[in-house]
Amino acid sequence: METLLVLLLLLIVCCALLILRRKGAGSKGLPLPPGPTPLPLLGNFLQVGRKNVIKSLMKMSEEYGPVFTVYLGPQRVVVLCSYQVVKEALVERAEEFSGRAQLPAFSKDFKEHGVVFANGDRWKQLRRFSLHTLRNFGMGKRSIEEQIQAEAQYLVEELHKTEERPFDPIFIISRAVSNIICSVVFGDRFEYDDEKFLILNRLITERFRVASSPMAQLYNMFPELMEKIPGIHHRGSKCSQEIINFILERIEIQKASLDPSMPQNYIDCFLVKMEQEKNNPKTEFCLENLVMSTFNLFFAGTETVSTTLRYGFLVLLKYPHIQEKIHEEIERVVGRDRPPAGEDRSKMPYTEAVLHEIQRFGDILPMSLPHRVTCDTHFRGYIIPKLLCLLQGTSVYPLLTTVHYDPEQHSNPHDFDPGRFLDARGRFQKVDAFMPFSAGKRVCLGEGLARMELFLFFTTILQAFTLTSAVSPKHISLAPTASELGKVPPIYQLSMLRR
Template sequence: MITSFLQISLYFLICLITVFLLWKNWTKQKFRRLPPGPPSLPIIGSLLKIDLNKPYDTYRKISETYGSVFTVWLGDKPVVVVSGLEALRNAFLNLGEEFSGRETYPLLMHVTGGYGLLVNSGETWKQLRRFTVTTFKNFGMGRQIIENRIQEEAKNLVEALSQFRERMFNPKEMADKAVFNVVCSILFGRTFEYCDPQLNFFCDVIELYFKFLCSIQGQFYNIFPTLFKFLPGKHRKVLESVEIFKCYIRNQADMWRKNLDTEFPRNYIEAFMGHMIKEKDNPNTEFHLKNLEASAWNLLSAGTETTASTLRQSLLLMIKYPEVQERVYKEIVEVIGTSRIPSFQDRLKMPYTDAVIHEILRFTDISPTGVPHKVLKDVEFKGYYIPEGTVVIPLLSSALSDPKLWKNPNVFDPENFLDENGCFKKNEAFLAFGLGKRSCLGEGLARMELFIFFTALLQKFTFSGTQPVEDIDTSPEFACFGRLPRTYTCYAKHHP
């Protein structure tokens, strides 16, 4: 009996080893023509060679050895990194369709259930993106309607900061609330009072989510998701909080369903539900509640965190460089004055302020690797073979800090966007919003928000720090999946 059991166990072990070896050989053959990269180890891949606090820095250093396209292994998964402006343009513009897939990271998949704008690829993504872009335009994106909403929120933000009466404060909370309200007005047709506990909760959830996503724990969650199912930790609180947030989105959808206007929708939720009715007889429609819920979460979370983080980093940089803040204020007074609220068109007459905002975006580099892509079909790229489904990371940071493309890439310097006559100068290496088919959907909204909020604040206040400028640290607090600015306190003194 024991002998039979041992024989069966031995046969089973041999079968397991055989299957494992066959799988390894298949994997080796499938990925044999991938771009070269640093050596990897079983199970952990190249993780020992990557600085998980700042992986984009590691990728830049690897590119010096292996060139503009190379492979790293995150666990047992190969990841192709594309570095440098030329290679980025070749991949995501010239081969935009092939590289337009979205890598389904476990954390993103868990939060969205695999639905929505961010994690989908192919026809599903195309339909959702096309609808969202059209809907945003119908609600006034790039026109006066959206601008009026931002201007109204800018007034609220100025009033909120005025209440501190030159007392020390943390600008993060107010910046988050102002930006969240703008996105919320488009999605739900409503805004919140800054003192509303519900608004505080929403902003806290978004912060909690992105801090985890950008942390080392978040990286390990994406590499070893099965392990985290059985472990306690911060990820459980993150997922529970996001679920409560999504419950609010579902409640909003239920509320608008009761009084639906399909001809003249008043917000994104109502427009989406109107489209659901139009396609109710289509069994393959992408317009259903799960895609609505996930897309709304994508727009609210990403649309709030990235813009709000950039806004508060802009104030920190103005504190760090008071001479730049003073010059921006002078241009505001000359072009806008001190009484009326800034408009987006004002930027055309304000080359220095426009250059400062672009430099803030370049220097802050809030998304150094973008959101990971994947190739939708087998593709030849720069002499290498990248199989369908392979993860591809666009190293946007490599273009934003290339010394061959910028005057002063490693320091904050608005002259990077000014010509010898002081006029605003574009630079094709400015990839703060990504490039290609999966570039930032909300770029137009973010640009308008940043200009109006930034100029409205500097029109009314002089910002100063709580420590000497030489001691102010402008490096990010979290710098992994994204670069999240540090929390800081400051003073806001009213202009006379």
């Protein structure tokens, strides 16, 4: 009886807390954005579920509007939908929306270190340094563009080894892409059959897969509980630890050969900065941030670019006339006697339009990464509080997928149509509702590098090959197989025929 009373009391306290929280904890009388009524502790778990969270959220926005509140377990989340709303938050109110919320299934390994999951001054220092290093530093003896060109040639050599037989492009492509990040952070590429490199790539792919699994979605909602329950979600941290050990080993090697007057790559630059700032008590240039930022660059820079390329090649198998037009443009602008270069991009509007449409249509990070507000924020007549009265803060999910598929911005958004990025005279034109790299202060730090990689890998492969499939185009499906944290194209096989 006594236990029952205690439980009842607890339930009443929880309900009262939730009501308070829904009223925005009384901040200047503004309400929280509307949303479905949450249950104590479970929040809106029963409405959202652990599979296809994004689909459930989009369904809710039909009822509650483009800005609404939902509780994923006890975690309060404000969801932003449509181009107008996402732009208003991330671009026009950039500072307020620049905080990073955690995604426990993934971010627990980082403990808020490293540029992706850091906040406040730590994030500012790491972001400034990383941007500066990626943009301005020569990255070793050759520019990044030359390194990508060289890697694309290695990739073409490797693809010739398939001898026009069908194969699954997943690993071949991701090894080439991963080598670009290796050049940036370590100053070196790996041979494609290097045992350590293969293990590293498998770990990164597996880490991503675990973070996108339904169990991981449960972990994000109920981290303390899931920590005690066995399952695949624990495999994620084991992968992370192995990746961290690999990075630590590399740092030791580089420390031994470092010439501070001639840093050759990201890790070298970070080590020099650590030394320069060793007497500054407020410095964020410590080993933990070096390891985690390196890990971040690997992770953010490998899966994203290779998934986009894989989506792109699948699109070309489905629409052979698009591939033909790209071949024509490559023939006209680049020819066959030299590799494609960054400066060709402005002369190849059709290819640029196709690459943009692949990114819009592919929409590979449909909810971006979670944000949070840096102060109590008034937005569209609502309050988004920085902190909850007792527990944690409010996460903000900008649903980029509602930008890319916004029917007010794109005609027939579910059609693959490069024409939306071309004007009447066939020149490339920008489209506002295009945010694959997100927008505002947290906009992807590797955007320039990623766009260069996409263009050079894509055109170098198409200069050398015609892509074909044993499946007829009308039976090829472009529907993604997973769309939680990341949208993934279906697994497929293709053949590359020498041109």
